[in-house]
Amino acid sequence: MIYREAGQYKTTYQADQQLFPILQDKIFVLMLLGFAFFAVPLLASEYLFRAILIPFLILTLAAIGLNILVGFCGQVSLGTGGFMAVGAYAAYNLAIRLPDLNLIVVFILAGLAATVVGVLFGLPSLRIKGFYLAVATLAAQFFLDWAFARIGWFTNYAPSGSVSAPALTIFGYTFESPVQKYLLVLSIVCVFTLVARNLTRGAIGRSWMAMRDMDVAAEVIGIRPLYAKVTAFAVSSFFVGLAGALWAFVYLGAWEPLAFDVNRSFQLLFMVIIGGLGALLGSFLGAAFIVILPLMLNQLPGWLGISMSTALISHIEFMTFGALIVFFLIVEPHGLARLWAIGKEKLRLWPFPH
């Protein structure tokens, strides 16, 4: 009843091709953005910012990057953690070696550094596919882990291998409080979500999807596999590298290579799979599922006033979390984004389903 586009006529191609062709969607997204930018800073507690919202947003950005590669272009990657590490260490080295450089520039350059590395490790994708490519990217993960743990230059010869980021100062303004950091991350995520959305629905995104659906057919209709695959790796790595730099600078503050180990790669891959391959919304939902749910499960007994041993709570957290992953994948193998889409379809018919 409410969610119905009857009467919304599109008279120009431009109107038909806009980001949100349905008015209700547009209003919803604008309201959500308004809520995130204006209401959340007033309502949320410091814990919510520092421990939930900031990591959620940063990992969303990384998941968007991975989704471009896995979901849109169909190239499985297990090296995401390594590419995040490239972003983080590139940003660290730029920031301490060129202290006058604007941090925004540092972040962009960190993303570009990850792009270069990503493209390098993406080149084998022209020859190998599927599981074999996954193994090749896994090699990238281990190589990068090794490089950052062993080559002293990357960590500025820190004796323990743990480095810490300098203060977040952009144009003389220091982002210190959790609210400021949240708004910084939120703005970056919004901008790059928009970029990703437009890339994926444009010509380049269509060539990625053609590559994903059937590479031989795509080649026949004139899509260059080299161009499509390498751009997917490049764009994906840029996003992931930027997320890595933010993860290190905004969320962790001090980190060791272990923060970007192979578990991070798996975590991001699970986000994309559970959230929904080939849907940007899926990256948000998947990140929320993987980041927020375990913390909620861990704190639920406390909220309910049930006293339990810490070990038991953690075990229950692991079991419930695992069970929920299986449950959602059985209910909707195409991920949470697909569930959302089904919900929208149902809402269009409501309250008079056939």
Add this chain to the structure above:
Amino acid sequence: MNQTLKVKAAAVALAVAGALGAAQDAMAQANEIFVPVLVYRTGAYAPNGAPWADGFVDYLKLVNERDGGVNGIKIAYEECETGYATDRGVECYERLKSKKPVAVNPLSTGITFALTEKVAADKIVLMTTGYGRADSVDGSVFAWNFPFLGTYWDAADMLIQHVAKKGSLKGKKIALVYHDSPYGKEPIPALEEHAKKHGFTFLKLPVTHPGVEQKATWLQVRQQRPDYVFLWGWGVMNSTSIKEAIAVSYPRLQIFGGWWSGGEPDVLPAEAAAKGYNSITLGHSSEKDRPVHKDLMKVLYDKGKGTSAKKEEVGSVMYNRGLISAMLLVESIKSAQGKYGKRVVTGEEVRWGAENLSLDAGKLKAIGFDGIVQPLKTSCTDHAGVHRGRVHTWDGLQWSYTSDTYEADYKLLRPLVQASAKKYADEKKITPRDCSKEK
């Protein structure tokens, strides 16, 4: 429809329960001192983390039950599971921060690194008993970090003193088999300095987390044949190392563990292979007969209030370390109350208390810790308080001391500490405090 109603009712119930819980917390805060207890009772490091956590919590319980709190102020605490993961540890810290904690003891060097900057901003004391940053001994830069009882550099220094007694180290080879994390890498600068001084070759052999796969590392040991192996492991890595050493027939008498590689969970799984294994200790071993242990039995375990499921765990190496860590926290609070009054003290006041902590032999005897804690005195220039340890050896059934007490050589370590602290201060743009003016 019915179902949605049920769901809604459940949601409301949840919200109400949550609100009530929050209200209760607020009530409790009024006249209690809150301490977050970051622990790991699950995962690869649980065998060592769980007894430490039991000891820590038991001492807080003991102080509340036996003495009615610290000078009448009860200690409230809440456990949070970190799984030894840095990001979960930071999350735990943020979660419990709203309860105005005075001090935190995360039992992880990685988490310590991540929290070092945060605690200074939040005014919470970061106590790292026998772990953490070695350079945080320098209180002029690291005002909020307290690596009580000694650092990894101290441990490495004492081990070098121990093996140097067996004959000159010139031309010898010493290998460090270490957990590839900030924890394991921490002793490297001190050992490198010693290698220069004594003229031995220093080999670095990392083991990746969690340390169950060490074949390659020990093959290197077999190939290089170092005269001594120092083991810097944690959790399952330790017992695996001891077993792998046997597999490549490396004599276990030449292996010396750091003090986190010398507890019962490290040697018991290795069974007969561990007999004769040595490690440095943090001033204590597995004493079970101090007055504090008798009190624990009388006040907690005989009444079924103990944290540990097994009575035998009380007095094990890791349990004692948790106990001592909690004792140092309680004594810091007492010391703060001595200056600021017997009330609920703040993090800033506890920081002063920790910096001016003085536990002489008499005081330690009075609280029942004589013989397991070396007398210590902290100051602005020395946040550790004491830098002593002994070597203990596992005879297949129990630990026993097999060396004299060593004291870390600060003629050698002090310049390293100051250089590292200065580097940190420069990076973070911290102006070091003038220790001569601190009172």
